[in-house]
Amino acid sequence: MKAVVAGASGGIGQPLSLLLKACPLVDKLALYDVVNTPGVTADLSHISSIAQIEGYLPADDGLKKALTGADIVVIPAGIPRKPGMTRDDLFKINAGIVKGLIEGVAEHCPDAFILVISNPVNSTVPIAAEVLKKAGKFNPKKLFGVTTLDVVRAETFVQSITGEKDPAKTVIPVIGGHSGETIVPLFSLAKPAVKIPEDKLDALTNRVQFGGDEVVKAKDGAGSATLSMAYAGYRFAEKVMKAAKGESGIIEPTFMYMPGVPGGEEIAKETGCEYFSVPVELGKDGAQKAHNPIKDISEYEKKLLQACYDGLKGNITKGVEFVANPP
Numbered sequence: 001m002k003a004v005v006a007g008a009s010g011g012i013g014q015p016l017s018l019l020l021k022a023c024p025l026v027d028k029l030a031l032y033d034v035v036n037t038p039g040v041t042a043d044l045s046h047i048s049s050i051a052q053i054e055g056y057l058p059a060d061d062g063l064k065k066a067l068t069g070a071d072i073v074v075i076p077a078g079i080p081r082k083p084g085m086t087r088d089d090l091f092k093i094n095a096g097i098v099k100g101l102i103e104g105v106a107e108h109c110p111d112a113f114i115l116v117i118s119n120p121v122n123s124t125v126p127i128a129a130e131v132l133k134k135a136g137k138f139n140p141k142k143l144f145g146v147t148t149l150d151v152v153r154a155e156t157f158v159q160s161i162t163g164e165k166d167p168a169k170t171v172i173p174v175i176g177g178h179s180g181e182t183i184v185p186l187f188s189l190a191k192p193a194v195k196i197p198e199d200k201l202d203a204l205t206n207r208v209q210f211g212g213d214e215v216v217k218a219k220d221g222a223g224s225a226t227l228s229m230a231y232a233g234y235r236f237a238e239k240v241m242k243a244a245k246g247e248s249g250i251i252e253p254t255f256m257y258m259p260g261v262p263g264g265e266e267i268a269k270e271t272g273c274e275y276f277s278v279p280v281e282l283g284k285d286g287a288q289k290a291h292n293p294i295k296d297i298s299e300y301e302k303k304l305l306q307a308c309y310d311g312l313k314g315n316i317t318k319g320v321e322f323v324a325n326p327p
């Protein structure tokens, strides 16, 4: 298993690369960034784990060398938010970064699993899909927008109500997109079931939707979530790799092109959004089945979904347009 981190020298990239370097599923790890990869690579190379590590800068065909032979490419490249910014404010810069990296993936490792972390995920995943389509290399089952941090936050924040010692034991589907009101946590479908007092539901939901702002504010201009995101990105990457190696029964919410995933066509029709995050069953070749939880959700959650659709549709169109009519 060869893993690549593109944006490896950044706030997310470094701890994510550390976790992948320590992961026994990874045989080869290639780090790519426009700055500082030699230092990060030298540092991580002293860790006595299985993964052989290589680091590349853009010079001397660095991107090509990093991507060639890759089985999984994780992309946390791009600028993060500062206080007062929304994820959509990042579009101008990050759209071009993601486009360039995906062009490289299309050319050098089109069969790899692609995990997009760069924000705004609601638009960067459609950008990635359009670039791959243009190159005739789009496999919708292998392109994932990483929304795991929303799931991790839901698990963590609900603990104040459940009192469960290990928060990760409460499974909470989070669907929709990955920004503000497009994030829809489904506490009514928590497993094991969770009883949230009505007067606490608004605050809890809002904290999952806007939890990223807490970190942006606390970092006071120094960026957004990096360590919790590296944890979340690793957790998702590990699941994709375990499924690729044949482990069955792995289901995780992720933002995908629904018409291209078995079971997803119906979700795209019902939501009016071609890209949507739902719990997806992972297999050897990527997404095997998109699960549709919408029919089982509460009236409260149905209202949240309406607000989600409005915001998400615009974000998706913006991404598609960016590739169709480059600025």
Ligand code: NAI
Pocket: 006, 007, 008, 009, 010, 011, 012, 013, 032, 033, 034, 035, 076, 077, 078, 079, 080, 081, 090, 094, 097, 100, 101, 116, 117, 118, 119, 120, 121, 146, 147, 148, 149, 150, 178, 223, 224, 225, 226, 229
């Ligand atoms: P950062 O600024 O610390 O790191 C970004 C890295 O990307 C830098 O090392 C930079 O040199 C590199 N980079 C820039 N252009 C590149 C290119 N063309 N090729 C390769 N590398 C390039 O930012 P941070 O905090 O690591 O965040 C990265 C991205 O992840 C941001 O867009 C942020 O909004 C997003 N993010 C996503 C989350 C999610 O849940 N999906 C959560 C938190 C952040």
